[in-house]
Amino acid sequence: MNPSAADTWDEFMEGVWRQNPTFVMILGMCPTLAVTVSVVNALSMGISTMLVLIASCGLVSMMRNITPKEVRIAVYIVIIATFVTVVDYAIQAISLALYDALGAFIQLIVVNCIILGRAEAHAAKNPPLPAMINAAGMGIGFTIGLLALGVVREILGAGTLFGVALFGAGFQPWVIMVLPPGGFFVLGAWLLFFSWLERRKLRRQQAKLVEATQNA
């Protein structure tokens, strides 16, 4: 891999894994807990956020040289709100049932701190292409986070996946999983899992280090 491709890959993977908005930065918790009652909702919310993220980071980046710092937040919010409106119309045109299921959380993408954070921390300082690649990575990372919750909650809480029943008629759904407390339970379990992964990695690195010093 040549250096620039590696950089691009790095830019992309930042959001997908190292700085995953849901599990590492713990951002955007409001939609994460609220709309992940089913896989379809989680996936649509993730994709909507990703599209808004990519488009607004692209435009913010294109305007970065003519945006005075005093008005930058106003500019970012107008741009983000515009693309949220576009996505809002698009979802109404695709499916009203989906639009009803996602409810106010589509409009609330405007105040999702992942997007404003990306605009301020990355897009405002980088050319459009890297900004959009970074945004795409963040969007995918957020979608993965929502899906991780959505899959678990739909399977446990409704016994279905993408609306298809997984178990026989005897299955008694664990209803609390699709109620608000279930969102916290599942999120907590995932955070526990990722923190365990992180600690294990750290422990192994330390063990390697100790081994190396002993050998020396």
Place this chain on the structure above:
Amino acid sequence: MTEPSGPSVSASRVIPIAVGGATPPVPPASPTAGMIRTLGLVSAICGLIIVGAYEGTYDAVAANKRIATERAVFKVIPAAKSIAEYVALPGGGIEPRVGAGDTAPGGVKFFAAYDAGGKLAGIAAEGGAKGYADTVRIMFGYSPDCQCVVGIGVVAMRETPGIGDKIITDKNFLANFTALDVKLKGDLSALANEVRAVKHGAKTSPWQVDAIAGATITSRAVGRAINDSAQVLLPRLVPNLDKLRSKS
């Protein structure tokens, strides 16, 4: 107080700061014209994008809404093949609803459903009442022949999954709405008997709704939604039924 105070002291404290020139350099402010230009440009671009998206999706959104309404009406009046939208006016008359704008103040929207032969198959109207979590909005089908409600469907609700949302699946509950009596009084001013949900197993009359055990609040909301809507709509509608008999 040991600290001396007076105008001379405070002045001596202030002056060195004011004239010392030790304040951190303030970055030069951007010119106002630049800010206005950027904001204007952003607003113009964003305005164009939004208008483009609105225009581009308008037809699809309208079609989706129409399909959703038709589906809800066809569900409560299975014989229906086409629908026409009407408004029942506060004065008592009815008129076809044109355009997609808001209905006149006090007007009640309803749908006349026609079968394949163009004959009136039933009337569908919406109603809403406060449920456990939020307003439960339902669509109910009214049959002029038996003067009764012949079916219901849920338009929107946020009731507890597994408990309140049984109103769409519970067969015994839905059986209430195969012939729910909503006859009008002799002078056509109101319903002869108020539609009301009663405790599970306590239904004795054809205008009562047998509630789901454990979901009484949601069941009551359905009963009240039908009652409130029928009390307003039917006195205006029934005297005009002949105008709706066949498809115009």
